[in-house]
Amino acid sequence: MKTATKAELALNPKKGLNIRTRSSITGWLFVLLAVIMIFIFYFYPMIQAFILSLKTGTGVNMEYTGFSNYKRLLSDVTFWAAVKNTFIYLIVQVPLMIILGLFISVLLNDNKLRFKGFFRTAIFLPCVTSLVAYAVVFKYLFSPDGLVNSLLMNVHLISSPIQWITDPFWAKITIIIAITWRWTGYNMIFYLSSLQNIDHSVYEAARIDGASAWTQFTKITIPLLKPIILFTSITSTIGTLQLFDEVMNITKGGPGNATLTISQYIYNLSFKYSADFGYAATVSYSIVIMIIILSFIQFKAAGERNG
DSSP states (O other): OOOOOHHHHHHOGGGGSOHHHHHHHHHHHHHHHHHHHHIIIIIHHHHHHHHHHTEESSGGGOEEOTTHHHHHHHTOHHHHHHHHHHHHHHHHHHHHHHHHHHHHHHHHTOTTOSSHHHHHHHHHGGGGSOHHHHHHHHHHHTSTTSHHHHHHHHTTSOSSOOOTTTSHHHHHHHHHHHHHHHHHHHHHHHHHHHHTTSOHHHHHHHHHTTOOHHHHIIIIIHHHTHHHHHHHHHHHHHHHHTOOHHIIIIITTOSTTSSOOHHHHHHIIIIISSOOHHHHHHHHHHHHHHHHHHHHHHHHHHHHHHO
């Protein structure tokens, strides 16, 4: 068999490459642009943000001070108040949203249910609703003379209006209701799409064996949806740790930082108070660390249950 000479390889480099190598190069050429864009718009800003977190000062007068911002973080009362509020939302709202999404998806997956398309659209619609519009509606609904207080007083559940926006406890409840209303439909879509891929013969066999609806839900549906439940748990956790929009538009972090979140605190440090971008970058990296830790815990917990 005749081998290619150096001159032939120079004229036609492909002769010196096998099919697997050429396929690999072709594949990398297709994804090269995406890799470059991801690095420029994701990883490079992350690196720059970390470098920024090691600086103090304003504008061009910033100077390296090492980990002084991280030491400051440990004694920052406002930061820990924001962390506390964020974790209250996380602990209450994420399980509530996942459980509601599961139950609603199971109900909407019933073949006997009429107008399923309407209900699915209605429940998913809040996800695509204008944030400012729905924040204004919520402020109106939960105002002292709003619809919610009027309904509760008409059915004699309360004797005086609840201060949903101005009371520290009820303001947190309002934020939790708003987040749950907006994002439950988002998780529901994932569960619903997964349920439609489960063979109905599995449920038919369970019914023949005498399994109740609750037994089918706990012994069949939940185990088969575990990967999707893990995915939605992690994405919901990340979204809640980055919570900003609802708090900013409904309560503005008040009253007295009672609803302040970490992301809103970053905004305040950058644009509301005297600009301190170095410390704001430090606070933003605290969210990264929390996300990594909580995601690792969730993966480990899910892995142990699957094992």
